[in-house]
Amino acid sequence: QGPLGSAPVTSLLSLAVTSEQIEHLHRRFKQLSQDQLTIRKENFDSIPDLEFNPIRGKIVHAFFDKRNLRQESDGLADEINFEDFLTIMSYFRPIEMNMDEEQLDRFRKEKLKFLFHMYDSDHDGKITLQEYRNVVEELLSGNPHLEKESARSIADGAMMEAASICVGQMGPDQVYEGITFEDFLKMWQGIDIETKMHVRFLNVDTIAHCY
Amino acid sequence: GELNSGLLDFLLFGSLIAAVDPVAVLAVFEEVHVNEVLFIIVFGESLLNDAVTVVLYNVFESFVAIGPTNVTGIECLKGIVSFFVVSLGGTLVGIFFAFLLSLVSRFTKHVRIIEPGFVFIISYLSYLTAEMLSLSAILAITFCGICCQKYVKANISEQSSTTVRYTMKMMASGAETIIFMFLGISAVDPRIWTWNTAFILLTLVFISVYRVIGVIIQTWILNRYRTVQLEIIDQVVMSYGGLRGAVAFALVALLDKEKVRDRNLFVSTTIIVVFFTVIFQGLTIKPLVQWLKVKKTEHREPKLNEKLHGRAFDHILSAIEDISGQIGHHYLRDKWSNFDRKFLRKILMRRSAQKSRDQILNVFHELNLKDAISYVAEGERRGSLAFIRSSSTDNMVNVDFSTPLPSTVESSVSYLLREKAGPVCLDMQALEQRRKSIRDTEDTLAHHTLQQYLYKPRQEHKHLYSRHEIMHSEDDKQDKEIFHRTMRKRLESFKSTKLGINHSKKLNKIHKRDRGQKRRNSNVIPNGNIPSENPVQDFTLKEKDLEFSESEENNDYETLHLGKGVDFLANVTKQNFTDPPAGIDNPVFSADDDQSIYTKFSPWLSSEDTVVPSQRARVQLPYSPNFRRLTPIRLSNKSTDSFLLADGPEDRSRSFLTESTHM
Numbered sequence: 053q054g055p056l057g058s059a060p061v062t063s064l065l066s067l068a069v070t071s072e073q074i075e076h077l078h079r080r081f082k083q084l085s086q087d088q089l090t091i092r093k094e095n096f097d098s099i100p101d102l103e104f105n106p107i108r109g110k111i112v113h114a115f116f117d118k119r120n121l122r123q124e125s126d127g128l129a130d131e132i133n134f135e136d137f138l139t140i141m142s143y144f145r146p147i148e149m150n151m152d153e154e155q156l157d158r159f160r161k162e163k164l165k166f167l168f169h170m171y172d173s174d175h176d177g178k179i180t181l182q183e184y185r186n187v188v189e190e191l192l193s194g195n196p197h198l199e200k201e202s203a204r205s206i207a208d209g210a211m212m213e214a215a216s217i218c219v220g221q222m223g224p225d226q227v228y229e230g231i232t233f234e235d236f237l238k239m240w241q242g243i244d245i246e247t248k249m250h251v252r253f254l255n256v257d258t259i260a261h262c263y
Numbered sequence: 264g265e266l267n268s269g270l271l272d273f274l275l276f277g278s279l280i281a282a283v284d285p286v287a288v289l290a291v292f293e294e295v296h297v298n299e300v301l302f303i304i305v306f307g308e309s310l311l312n313d314a315v316t317v318v319l320y321n322v323f324e325s326f327v328a329i330g331p332t333n334v335t336g337i338e339c340l341k342g343i344v345s346f347f348v349v350s351l352g353g354t355l356v357g358i359f360f361a362f363l364l365s366l367v368s369r370f371t372k373h374v375r376i377i378e379p380g381f382v383f384i385i386s387y388l389s390y391l392t393a394e395m396l397s398l399s400a401i402l403a404i405t406f407c408g409i410c411c412q413k414y415v416k417a418n419i420s421e422q423s424s425t426t427v428r429y430t431m432k433m434m435a436s437g438a439e440t441i442i443f444m445f446l447g448i449s450a451v452d453p454r455i456w457t458w459n460t461a462f463i464l465l466t467l468v469f470i471s472v473y474r475v476i477g478v479i480i481q482t483w484i485l486n487r488y489r490t491v492q493l494e495i496i497d498q499v500v501m502s503y504g505g506l507r508g509a510v511a512f513a514l515v516a517l518l519d520k521e522k523v524r525d526r527n528l529f530v531s532t533t534i535i536v537v538f539f540t541v542i543f544q545g546l547t548i549k550p551l552v553q554w555l556k557v558k559k560t561e562h563r564e565p566k567l568n569e570k571l572h573g574r575a576f577d578h579i580l581s582a583i584e585d586i587s588g589q590i591g592h593h594y595l596r597d598k599w600s601n602f603d604r605k606f607l608r609k610i611l612m613r614r615s616a617q618k619s620r621d622q623i624l625n626v627f628h629e630l631n632l633k634d635a636i637s638y639v640a641e642g643e644r645r646g647s648l649a650f651i652r653s654s655s656t657d658n659m660v661n662v663d664f665s666t667p668l669p670s671t672v673e674s675s676v677s678y679l680l681r682e683k684a685g686p687v688c689l690d691m692q693a694l695e696q697r698r699k700s701i702r703d704t705e706d707t708l709a710h711h712t713l714q715q716y717l718y719k720p721r722q723e724h725k726h727l728y729s730r731h732e733i734m735h736s737e738d739d740k741q742d743k744e745i746f747h748r749t750m751r752k753r754l755e756s757f758k759s760t761k762l763g764i765n766h767s768k769k770l771n772k773i774h775k776r777d778r779g780q781k782r783r784n785s786n787v788i789p790n791g792n793i794p795s796e797n798p799v800q801d802f803t804l805k806e807k808d809l810e811f812s813e814s815e816e817n818n819d820y821e822t823l824h825l826g827k828g829v830d831f832l833a834n835v836t837k838q839n840f841t842d843p844p845a846g847i848d849n850p851v852f853s854a855d856d857d858q859s860i861y862t863k864f865s866p867w868l869s870s871e872d873t874v875v876p877s878q879r880a881r882v883q884l885p886y887s888p889n890f891r892r893l894t895p896i897r898l899s900n901k902s903t904d905s906f907l908l909a910d911g912p913e914d915r916s917r918s919f920l921t922e923s924t925h926m
Contacts, residue, residue, distance in 0.1 A: 080587055101585045101594070104601065107575065111582040144583055167575070191574055206627045210567040217568075239568055 077141060081134050090131035091115075106193045114170050115140050161237070168236050178230030181211050214239055271327045276529050278319035279515055280470060280536060284508025285309040285401070286439055287537075291506060291545045298558040301497055305504045313401035313510070314350035318342070320514055321397075327522055353399030357406030360389035364407070365414035365611040372613070378423035379430065382415060414611040442509040443541075449516070450534045457527040466532055467539060475502045496555050503548055506540045507533075570626050639750075 084098065085091045096102065096112045105111070115137070116129045129136070143166045171179045171187050188207035189200060214231050217239055231239075288309045292302055322342040329338075364385040371378050386407050393403035416424060449455075478501050486492045493501075515533040518526045581593035 077587060084586075096586070099585050101597075102582055104597070105578050105582050105585070107578045108582065111579055141583070141587060144580075167572070167579075170575075170579075187575070188571060191571065191578070202624060206567065206571070206624065209627055209630065210571055213567050240572075 074138065077138060078134060081137050090133050091137065092131045107187075107190045110170050110173075110187070110190065113173075114166065117169055164237060164240060165233065168233055178232050179236070180230040181208070184211050184231070271323060272523055272525060275320070275323040275327055275518075275523065276515075276532075278316065278323055279511050280466065280507060280533060281473075282312050282316040282507070282510060283309040283505045284510050285313075286442060286510075287506035287508030287541050287545070288504060290439055291541075291548060292504065295549050295552050296559050297500060297552060300491070301500055301557070304493075304497075305501055310401060310405050311350075314353060314399040315346065316510065316514070317399050318346040318349045321345070324518075324522075349397070349399050350402060352396065353393050353402035354406050356393045356396070356398060357389050357403035357408075358410050360385055360392070360403070361407045361410035362611070364411045365418070368415045368418040369611060369613050371419065375420050375423060378419045379426040382419070382423075382427050383430070386411075414607075418611075418613045446509060446512055446534070446537065449512075450538070455527045455530045457525075457531050459528055459532075462528065463532050463535055466536060470505075470507075470536065470540075471502075474505050478502045496557055499555065500548075500552065500557055503544060503551060506544055507537050508541060509537075512537055567627055567630060 081091065084095045086095070093112055093116065096115075102108050102112075113128070116132060118129050132140075143163055168179070169175075171183060173183055173186065185204055185207040188210065189203045192203045192206070211231075214235065217235075283305070285306065288306055292306065319342075322345065326338065364382065367381050367385065368378065371381065386404055389407040390400045390404045393400040419427075478498050482493045482498050482501075511533050515526075515530050518529065520526045523529070577593060577596075581597050584594045
């Protein structure tokens with residue numbers, strides 16, 4: 053039996069991941085899921101190196117986030133199948149040489165949207181200060197010498213920076229609710245994200261970390 | 264002319280002429296400011312090819328010595344093996360000395376004077392050792408520098424670091440000059456002038472052509488593995504930037520006339536090649552770069568958000584790599600930094616330096632400082648922070664600070680802060696100059712006031728004679744104290760004029776951000792104040808909920824690292840908080856009560872040394888340009904901040920300060 057049913061293949065090919073890579077990812081998926089058809093959150097615990105990652109929680113969460121799985125609905129899925137797994141992975145595919153402007157733009161938006169969803173944990177479409185603080189605290193939690201206070205001030209500072217970029221000079225009565233996706237895009241305007249957010253599958257037969 | 268050389272001689276010549284020279288490349292590329300990737304590629308190539316050059320040169324020289332007939336396959340094999348030995352050996356020597364240097368620098372706390380000495384000597388030692396062992400010396404010293412940088416930088420004092428940096432630059436500059444001068448002088452030696460047109464021309468042509476070919480092939484290979492592809496323009500710069508320099512000349516000058524019969528020809532050709540590449544290519548590379556619109560180094564302000572997101576990306580990518588079971592760059596990098604944190608740091612870094620600040624925190628801190636400085640600068644510019652106590656302040660106030668005064672030394676605080684100079688010192692002369700327009704009585708008054716508060720004429724460091732220490736005179740500490748005290752007062756008075764009582768908000772924020780970390784004994788900017796924990800439930804800005812910083816009066820001046828220069832700490836003293844009126848009372852909204860503010864602040868009536876902002880200050884609050892970091896986020900309508908009030912429509916601020924007809 054082939055690794056995939058016929059139906060998902062066509063949609064997957066549109067994701068522009070090569071079939072070798074699909075093979076490899078499938079093998080990995082099977083490992084993680086222990087030969088089941090779906091993965092749950094607990095399965096991610098079996099990856100030892102992930103423990104050291106400070107924002108592990110958010111990343112794992114992102115895998116199950118329905119907004120990332122391109123479903124119109126909201127909320128969290130309990131388990132994901134291989135197709136969903138691939139969908140998430142496809143956010144990280146490298147840029148192809150033959151993409152045109154519009155595709156590039158769409159590409160970029162998708163990646164940024166993924167990031168945005170990660171930050172916006174309550175799914176309301178805005179990153180509020182509390183959420184941002186949360187993220188920053190987690191990010192900096194890896195460094196044992198950094199206290200929570202400092203993390204919080206950094207988050208505040210960053211938020212203000214964002215406010216100044218997005219809204220400019222605020223009048224005395226204005227209130228900045230939170231970072232919306234448009235603001236988020238604005239923040240990232242000058243910076244190229246394409247090179248930052250992709251995982252290169254160097255050789256697909258790399259020493260996979262099989263445990 | 265005639266050529267008497269065989270293949271081996273030419274191979275020898277080829278090996279030494281092909282190498283790109285780090286000195287020349289560095290000298291030229293520093294001018295040009297191309298983007299970092301390109302610079303590193305060319306410069307890195309020139310550094311690392313030293314190993315190749317050395318090996319090839321030695322190999323071919325020995326081949327030439329033993330004669331072409333004796334060269335067998337074994338010899339070639341030995342040559343190849345020696346390449347690996349030389350390069351790896353050089354690297355290992357470098358790493359070993361880096362380890363040694365970091366270890367030594369860990370223990371030099373009490374002998375700070377000789378810290379730079381260690382750095383220089385041990386790095387040079389790595390060079391000499393590698394030379395002695397016939398390994399690649401340049402690689403040794405390069406890797407020594409690369410590996411030890413992080414630890415040494417953390418261990419040695421600020422001053423030693425500066426010393427090392429500037430001395431290195433000076434010596435490097437001097438050495439480069441001497442090298443090229445020597446090159447020029449030896450070119451004028453008629454004994455070596457041998458001219459063979461064809462040879463020289465062909466050499467020139469070939470080195471360019473083959474370089475281009477080499478670059479293209481290798482770029483093609485590399486591009487298959489690179490995220491950011493190297494484009495044609497990059498390749499052009501890379502080929503064009505291959506300058507030959509002194510290394511080639513040195514090697515050729517070492518050739519033995521007996522063994523290599525065409526030595527003189529080689530020497531003169533090398534000289535011509537070097538001159539050609541350095542002069543012609545070096546001069547024209549800058550216009551070329553501009554014409555081709557190569558991407559230059561972008562100097563951008565570090566944004567907090569960028570750093571944060573960058574960090575987030577790194578983690579995300581490592582996670583994805585882990586999940587997908589790949590060994591990717593991030594995985595390796597994480598592994599390395601774990602290893603570094605667990606073992607290397609403990610061994611090589613001083614204990615106090617081990618708790619290093621996160622990079623993000625550094626950026627954050629810098630940004631805060633910048634904001635604070637700009638704020639003060641702006642305030643000064645508007646004259647609002649000119650603190651003068653006098654009954655006849657009319658003239659004083661109307662000194663126009665907005666136009667730049669023709670004094671060479673800016674005596675504004677902000678200038679000092681920007682300079683981050685050593686201890687505060689101001690030239691009394693300059694200060695006097697600035698106040699020329701004021702009448703004499705005010706002059707002396709101002710003089711005394713200022714002197715009392717802040718400005719002390721520059722004093723020489725009274726060096727108590729000690730060979731091993733630099734003693735800093737006590738005055739430095741005092742200067743700092745005075746400075747801090749004054750700054751504090753200025754800011755307090757500034758904020759309190761505006762809205763009376765409880766306006767520590769912005770100062771809180773400044774304060775809160777200035778303290779990066781609450782450690783006391785650190786060699787970064789310390790702040791002895793530990794704010795009390797005021798838990799904030801959610802960030803609606805009610806007055807009470809703001810995180811107050813109840814600062815203690817004990818500024819740890821002992822922990823002030825004297826090397827840091829002027830540190831701006833906006834400390835808020837507790838005495839200024841009168842009890843907040845019951846409930847959430849935002850003074851802004853009690854605009855009707857502003858009369859009361861002024862009763863508290865009649866300068867001629869106050870007996871203590873209050874620092875009072877000038878009349879101008881009260882009328883016109885300093886315009887704080889878009890600094891968002893110092894203003895609290897307003898997520899609810901409940902409060903506005905004095906700061907933002909200043910930015911807001913001018914009439915608003917004026918409306919409640921209209922009747923300032925005091926004085």
